[in-house]
Amino acid sequence: MQLVTIMRPSAAGTALFATLLTFLSFLPAQAVTIERVISPGGIEAWLVADDTVPLIAMNFSFDGGTVQDPDGKEGLTRLLTASLDEGAGELTSAEYKARLEELAVSIGFSADRDHLYGSLRTLTATRDDAFALLRLALTEPRFDETDMERNRARLIAGVRRQEQDPNALAGRAFVEALFGDHPYARRSGGTEDSLNALSTDDIRAQMGRVMSKDSLVIGVVGAIDADTLAPLLDDIFGGLPATGDLTPVDDFEPVSGERISLSLEIPQTSILLGLPGLKRTDPDYQAAFVMNHILGGGSFTSWLYKEVREKRGLSYSVGTSLGPYEHAGLLSGSAATRPDRAGQTVEIMLAQLERMATDGPTLEELNGAKRFLTGSYALRFDTSGKIASQLVALKNAGLGIDYFDRRNAEIEAVTLKDVTRVAQRLLKDVAPTIVTIGPSGETATQ
């Protein structure tokens, strides 16, 4: 890897759940019209038609991500998503992949805690072939034994790697401390034992429970119009079962006040802190979003960036982020520093949370944050694929098809009183759960 490009990170949040969706749906409002497309068979998709580039990006999701793994079968959803592009119908895995490669089409599947996702990218010239291959994967997947074994081995290797990865270890301890017995605390990637116990019957059963039309959400961006798309939706997705069979998941408030110190001989101590946040549906969400931006959000001007990095040089990346999950809200922060400075770094981070709860930001800081958040509206999503995945996130969050037009006004409407209120609600008299991992002896948790 010859060109190590070295970036100054925008303050990083904790990459705690692998595919955490960003619910900031920045789009150039003036450039985007979202159409609601309903197929003859009743399947709905949101479409942004744009033929500047001769390609089509389609993203879709189903309710029920890794949280739907049955007890003792952790990792099942991951194995399912890994297996869905491994051949379908008459095509073996190798043939299916060769066909995708020949057409220069990509089809992929993934999952986070709450959803199972799929995506497709095709040039317009190969559209019909691409859609046919997706239909095959969704309705006639083969799940051949050799392919499943290969994927199982790969997932197990991933689990082993994580056993020695400081960030993964810290992340796991963090999630377990925050979520206790709730299914969110489960190991979404599985364990060696749970992965070894999975069968193709399990994969088929999980597919039937999760991948159904009743929770299907579709976003399409690119060179296709609504009339053309509508009947094609039935061709692709019409063969899926009408309803799924999901296990209900309770809402949960993350546990605060835990202090966990993991000891591992590594050159740097990583720090994670977490406390209850807000779900996306909370009326205070936008106020919390603005508050988080001032505290530790993504620019070179946040309080944490200034205090931890700029003034004291304690950490290369430091920041906070909101995690609005389906069944819980989380506010988390992270940093990584020299082991002998870990205690100091934690103290400074906590002091900034405290300062936000007691003093709050100035009016000038609030206005600066609002200018940033509204001004960057047009920049965030610069590719068709990103816009398609945002359409899916928007629909899943229940924000409405007009959200892109409303969004800046909602940010503008946040007042100093709102931010102060939400800061007190979230940060006052709450001790965050703190996880550190680093060499023993020096990672004092004060």
Place this chain on the structure above:
Amino acid sequence: MFSLVPFRKSALRPTVALTLFGLAVATVSAPITVADAQARGGLDVSQITIAPNLSHFTLENGLEVVVIPDRRAPVATHMLWYKVGSADEPEGQSGVAHFLEHLMFKGTSTHPNGAFSKLIADIGGRENAFTSLDYTAYFQRVGKEHLPAMMEMEADRMHNLVLTDEVVAPERDVVLEERRSRVDANPGSRLREAMDAIMFVNHPYGSPVIGWESEIKALNKDAALAFYDRFYTPNNAVLIVAGDVEPDEVRRLAENTYGKVPRRAEPGARLRPAEPPLQGTRRIELEDPRVRQERFSQVWIVPSSSNAESVTSEALDVLSYVLGGSSSSRLYTALVLDREIALSAGSYYQATALDDSRFAVFGSPKPGTALPELEQAIARVIDVLLADGISEDELARAKHAMVADAVYAQDSQTSLARIFGAALTTGSTVEDVQSWPQRIQMVTVEDVKQAARAYLTKEPVIGYLKMPKQPGPEANDASAQTTEERS
């Protein structure tokens, strides 16, 4: 060619996108007649020119400017690239190029105390910077109405940087933490750093971009400013502006901002010490208790797109694709699918470099397969390719996939700007980038065979990333142990 996206060597399944994404990009307005596409769902490559509507000119003080209109959204991407990277650093000061990049955000005599970043935050812009072996670049993405301010302030920091010990000292600590995060904490990164060091023993590509820890610690204000005064000058820079902009307007703005910056230095030709041919096998084995997935890699020094003859660089691109660039590649098919001894296997060729570059193959063994066994299996795949070359069908598939990906990548304004910036700071020209699809099209199976025989028959540098010996139950547990305290 013109690869920019760092190749994820750790990716378990090399997908098409991995190798393809490093390729050149056709613009938004490229007249791609997909209707005429060939039977393979293909593209008529003869129709694809990359960024046919760009403007390219040079100011009187020597600043080169490229403007790439893209009017899909009312935003502008503004990037200033300096023709200086870590390979241009003075002896003993590894990391100074990257350290200066951090310090460039501290403020100038005209706009002190990080005023540039404050303004960008205030208008909702995005900014960042990056340093590589051969170039250093600064960029902003803003609403198009803010482009003049970006040009004024970026031009200002080309010659008015102010540094004090008060801001330099904590920033050095930040860089040391960055090094701990990126390198020290990651056995794979440490192995790559070590492999580079034994591969380039005389050429400065052997030193890490971020610098050696002891040398970072010795960096200071004076070293950073000396580097700045030597290399940060309009005649050593390339400006790329992409987005909803008019080329004439950009030219006028450039003349009024960058055009006012004096030629501050004459950096001269970028001649680095040559790498002598070295005899013998060079291997490095890095063992670490935190390695849970072993890994094999071997790397050859090969020509880059800048210094290769004829279509050698493009032939190496095709070679890399056929050998290990997709899930139907030779390596993946043989090792992962047929013999089932590897979890992943692939190859990459990094064409963008001012001097020589690298061609690498890699693989992660399945548990139960020893690294030497994987190494031999990879060697056999390469031997077959060296003996018989590639087939016409493989060649056609590779060309199609590589060029199709160029169409996909046109979706991103930033990617396009970066491709031109990297090319122009590593010895390539605008025309080189624009005609890349045609050059790929010219590659024959004979070219690929010649390139493979010319370079893959030389002694590679070999790296093993290993788990500690004898990870029996006990040792294994001890190494994996983390102790946990709750309070």
